[in-house]
Amino acid sequence: MADFFEEMTDRAAHGDPVPTAVVHPVDRRSLGGALAAAEAGFIAPILVGPRTKIEAAGIGTGAHRIVDVPHSHAAAARAVKLVHEGAAGALMKGALHTDEMLAEVIARDTGIRTERRISHIFVMRTPAYAKPLLITDAAINVMPDLLAKRDIVQNAIDLALALGIETPKVAILSATEEVNPRLSSTIDAAALCKMADRGQIEGGLLDGPLAFDIAVSPDAVEAKKLKSEVAGAADILVVPDLVAGNMLAKQLDYLGGADAFGIALGAQVPIILTSRADGVEERKISAALAKLVAERASL
Structure with missing residues (x-):
């Protein structure tokens, strides 16, 4: 890490x-x-x-x-x-x-x-996880619809690629791994995966709906006997709404010993978007993210 x-x-x-x-x-x-x-x-x-x-x-x-x-x-x-x-x-x-x-x-x-929805991505450095964990969107889009989520996913994939993560694994989070018509986030997750199959989302490997434990824990995947190339090894966590994402990121930050760096994509230029409570180190590393995104965009 x-x-x-x-x-x-x-x-x-x-x-x-x-x-x-x-x-x-x-x-x-x-x-x-x-x-x-x-x-x-x-x-x-x-x-x-x-x-x-x-x-x-x-x-x-x-x-x-x-x-x-x-x-x-x-x-x-x-x-x-x-x-x-x-x-x-x-x-x-x-x-x-x-x-x-x-x-x-x-x-x-x-x-x-631009034509793409602007969204925020946290890049988390988490002691309990062996690699960086990107969480989106926990700061801008309150209750995104399916098309907004498509842009949110694509922005996160673009950031992961700029950071050197090849074919990032994207977990579309919900409370269950089963598609349930009464739980709209599971419907959106299934639709996003199909959109990726059809080329409407590019550069990543998507799976969902996935519960949080299934997304990050190989032990949970084995216990539930789920077959997935993303489960247990996600690079990107796509949350159903801002409240869920904000709570998840801040719990990792304040209780899990994680460091959180933040950037927003989808505008004409990258936006280094940190909390007013963040210190110098978080702001500096967030600026490094923007530098890498800007360099990739200029290629």
């Missing part, structure tokens, strides 16, 4: 850093994370926010560019404009609410949305 993340950050450190608009970095966590990612060679930060508050964070900004705007809403709008201008190849959330930032990202006339 440690080798994977070391190799990932080593790869991200090579090549030119991604010019990144850091939105409202006015506290030590958000500013420190951006500067640490810059020092590691992942991003070239453009600090967008009130200059006086950025400087008052007490860290120092070095030679990095500051775009002075009056408040967080203006920072989000200006950061998105920097993407349109070609000055920024990624966005990084600072000390503001996710909704405030994403409102500018998805704005109809001025935003940077």
Whole structure:
């Protein structure tokens, strides 16, 4: 596990850093994370926010560019404009609410949305699991329908491929392994698997519905005598809704000793999207994810 993340950050450190608009970095966590990612060679930060508050964070900004705007809403709008201008190849959330930032990202006339739904992916470093575990979507889409879930799955597969995970194994989670018409998440899971068979989802190996234990535990798979190429070895967990995903990720983080790194895909550029409570390390590694995604998109 440690080798994977070391190799990932080593790869991200090579090549030119991604010019990144850091939105409202006015506290030590958000500013420190951006500067640490810059020092590691992942991003070239453009600090967008009130200059006086950025400087008052007490860290120092070095030679990095500051775009002075009056408040967080203006920072989000200006950061998105920097993407349109070609000055920024990624966005990084600072000390503001996710909704405030994403409102500018998805704005109809001025935003940077694409035909694909924007979704968030946690990349978890979990002591109890032998490899990285991607969880989606636990931060943006509240109750996604089937077509939204298709995009959520594809975004997660794209991230896994950028991280060097070949043919990622995707578990579509529910409370059971059986398709049950009274449990809509099992119907969606079965449909997503068939969509993958038909080429509507590419690059991964899907199975579902799968309960959480079946997705990650070979012992549970053996006990239930389930035949699956994904069960017991999932790389990606696709949750039925935001509440389930948020609880799962935070339980692993706060009770399971996991580290959680976060990124959103589906916009014109990757978005480094972490919690305001996250520290410098989480923000720095999340920036490495964005660097690898941006590099793969440019190939």
